[in-house]
Every structure is written in structure tokens, then in C-alpha cells.
Amino acid sequence: MKGLTMQKQEKPETTKASTGIPARVWVVLMPLCVLNVVAHLAAMPGLPERIPMHWGADGGVNGWGGHVGWHPFWVRFH
Numbered sequence: 802m803k804g805l806t807m808q809k810q811e812k813p814e815t816t817k818a819s820t821g822i823p824a825r826v827w828v829v830l831m832p833l834c835v836l837n838v839v840a841h842l843a844a845m846p847g848l849p850e851r852i853p854m855h856w857g858a859d860g861g862v863n864g865w866g867g868h869v870g871w872h873p874f875w876v877r878f879h
Contacts (some may be wrong), residue, residue: 855864 850867851865852867853862853864854866855862857863
């Protein structure tokens with residue numbers, strides 16, 4: 802068929818993720834996030850069984866929780 806021309810597709814930009822954040826920023830942030838999770842998991846066994854979770858207006862603790870199970874994410878790793 803005459804008249805049809807192939808349009809050259811533009812290459813997607815490889816220096817930025819779909820979020821618009823440059824790739825070199827991801828290279829720095831991702832290891833920091835992994836290090837953060839590892840550090841928290843390493844610290845969990847050293848926490849006491851009962852830790853304060855909520856403070857009242859007077860500054861006194863009025864809510865306690867266990868060091869495991871306070872967040873669904875951590876339950877999977879214990």
C-alpha cells in the first residue's frame with residue numbers, strides 16, 4: 802500500500818524510571834532501603850518483650866505492645 806510510511810518509534814528514556822527519578826538516585830536509595838530493613842531485623846531480637854506503643858497527653862505510657870507483631874510486616878520475619 803502506497804502512502805503508508807513507517808514511523809520511527811522513539812526510544813524510551815533509559816536514565817529515568819517511570820517515576821521520573823534518575824537511575825543513579827535509585828542506585829543509591831535501594832541499597833539504603835535494604836540496609837534499613839536488615840538493621841531493623843537485626844535489632845528486633847534485642848528488644849524487650851513489652852515496649853511502649855502509645856503515650857497520653859500527660860506524657861505517660863498508656864498503651865503497651867510486644868516487640869513482635871506490632872506491624873504485620875514484622876510478623877512475617879519473626
